[in-house]
Amino acid sequence: MDDVTDTQTKPTSAGFTLTTGRTRGYHPAAVDTFLAAAKASFERDDDALSAEDVRLASFPMVKNGYAVAEVDAALGRIEDAFAARVRDRAVRADGATAWVEQARSEAQVILDHLARPKLHKFARVGWLSYGYRAEEVDHVARRIVRYLRDGDELSVEQLRSAAFRMQRGGYREEQVDALLDATIEVMLAVR
Structure with a gap:
């Protein structure tokens, strides 16, 4: 990651700011694909993805990519949701x-x-x-x-x-x- 932090002020349809200039960000299509898979898995209440899968997710860095800090914060919230679901299941079962x-x-x-x-x-x-x-x-x-x-x-x-x-x-x-x-x-x- 570059230390330059100039970004657009207008968020994308996904809600993430796009980087500009020399700053690189996460590849938008890769992030969007992963987030769609995470949402589908969570809504189906299946185990296709886990909190660990979310924590270990990585994306290519590109010009005009999604702002890294924003995506990482969103991934943290998603990981928390998956972990809470596992905890709730286990508490109900055991x-x-x-x-x-x-x-x-x-x-x-x-x-x-x-x-x-x-x-x-x-x-x-x-x-x-x-x-x-x-x-x-x-x-x-x-x-x-x-x-x-x-x-x-x-x-x-x-x-x-x-x-x-x-x-x-x-x-x-x-x-x-x-x-x-x-x-x-x-x-x-x-x-």
Whole structure:
């Protein structure tokens, strides 16, 4: 993404602002197709798409694309809706106590992982490769632990927008991303 933020002031029919100038945005047709599929799946009340599918959605970057922040915010709301539906189904089927126990169990797995020593919480890439900057990931990890263990403030949006600089020999991206996804799932489960 470019740091330039000049955008049109007129939203498109989809409700998203189009980028202009050097700023790139999400490919409109790709976003529209995904959103139509998500809407259809939600309205049919089927499992064609899940909250995780929404969280992992990605789109090509193009000139005159949809403003990234606006689409990401919409995807966050859609993910929340899918997660709430799953939670409601599970509570109706198994009861609230079972749902809370499952969330607690998943939270404990995350806490156990994050109990590893500082700068050793995740596997590292080789010294010639780049991975997430360990100190930055550990900072977010401390916030997650304080949220899960002590009830400190942390929002799903903060985790969704977490970004890390790269460093040689850093943490493996896929492991960090998987833990962030698992934490988001726990947070959505108890909302």
